[in-house]
Amino acid sequence: MKPFKLLTFFLLFSLLSGTLLGQDRLPIIDMHMHIGAPLDLPAGAPAPCLPQPCVRKGQATADSSNNLIKTLEAMDRYNIVKGFLSDVNVNELQEWANAAPGRFILSSFILDPANSSLEELRKELKAKRMGGIGEIGSQLIGMAPNDPRLDPYFALAEEFDVPVLIHTEGIGPPLPSFRASAGSPLLLEAVLVSHPKLRLFVENSGYPYLDEMIAMMYQYPQLYGDLSTITWIIPQSAFYDYLKRLIEAGLGKRLMYGSDQMRWPEMIGKGIEAIEEADFLTNEQKRDILYNNAVNFLKLDMEH
Numbered sequence: 001m002k003p004f005k006l007l008t009f010f011l012l013f014s015l016l017s018g019t020l021l022g023q024d025r026l027p028i029i030d031m032h033m034h035i036g037a038p039l040d041l042p043a044g045a046p047a048p049c050l051p052q053p054c055v056r057k058g059q060a061t062a063d064s065s066n067n068l069i070k071t072l073e074a075m076d077r078y079n080i081v082k083g084f085l086s087d088v089n090v091n092e093l094q095e096w097a098n099a100a101p102g103r104f105i106l107s108s109f110i111l112d113p114a115n116s117s118l119e120e121l122r123k124e125l126k127a128k129r130m131g132g133i134g135e136i137g138s139q140l141i142g143m144a145p146n147d148p149r150l151d152p153y154f155a156l157a158e159e160f161d162v163p164v165l166i167h168t169e170g171i172g173p174p175l176p177s178f179r180a181s182a183g184s185p186l187l188l189e190a191v192l193v194s195h196p197k198l199r200l201f202v203e204n205s206g207y208p209y210l211d212e213m214i215a216m217m218y219q220y221p222q223l224y225g226d227l228s229t230i231t232w233i234i235p236q237s238a239f240y241d242y243l244k245r246l247i248e249a250g251l252g253k254r255l256m257y258g259s260d261q262m263r264w265p266e267m268i269g270k271g272i273e274a275i276e277e278a279d280f281l282t283n284e285q286k287r288d289i290l291y292n293n294a295v296n297f298l299k300l301d302m303e304h
Helices: 003-022 065-078 091-098 116-128 149-158 186-194 208-217 235-249 264-276 283-298
Strands: 028-034 080-087 106-108 130-135 165-166 200-202 222-229 255-257
Touching: 028 255, 028 283, 080 091, 080 130, 091 106, 106 116, 116 186, 130 149, 130 186, 130 222, 149 165, 149 186, 149 208, 186 200, 186 208, 186 264, 208 235, 208 264, 222 235, 222 283, 235 255, 255 283, 264 283
Parallel strands: 028 080, 080 106, 106 130, 130 165, 165 200, 200 222, 222 255
Antiparallel strands: none
16 A cells, blocks of 8 residues: 555544544643654654653654654544644645644744744745744743844734744753753743734743743733643643642633643643643633633634
8 A cells, every 4th residue: 555545544544533532522722732853753762751760651653644643543532623733844734734624723833043934934824824933942942032033933923913832931852952041931021022912822831930920921911821741741740739820820711731742642642631630620720721711812713
């Protein structure tokens, strides 16, 4: 069987079996997905965990096609109706979109603005092939979010009124240039002052900079936070402590689930279940995090 036909067969089989499994579940929106990881990984590599030493679980998928099949299986199993999908490769983004029409909001991953074409991104946004910007992962190379080199991207997002995902937090991949000090949410203040209409959401709600994130979300109502890798990469008790404090601060209407799926699709379910099993959350708060808040943030015309 030819590779394309084989992929099509597996996609159709996955969609059918997964759809049956997800029929009894309420819809979910995943606000943080990727096609790949920021590091080269062999197939079968375990998912990361913090703090070290720790027991790692999961197995990295072999390639983009295998990742797509397993991601769609998880999306169907948990009734994920939309995913905010980010990557540097526009062609691969489009391949995923073509494989699952209407399931993904495509967004350009920005690592180093010097290596990204602002004009190409403008064309994609104008043609509505892209629906967002980010993840802006400049912190991975030690660049703070208020660096002037990023400002044109924030301006572009504000111009087209598309959401922006940014990695601004104290944790990240084991890259030599990553700087936790460049992850304080307070560094976003200049960005939000300069771009008051910007729809910005912060990876992991700025973990572990809790007080800084609360201060920023109080002052800037357009700022949202996602709950992504911290649903599975850190001890669950640490995640629950952080989430509970955000909820107690009254910010439950501006938190959104995201798997930060890279090469470990099985972590999608683990993140969802961590939220569903949080006994300090009401059913309404769980639905807000898993769906309603994203609908509002994305300005989607969908039933709650």
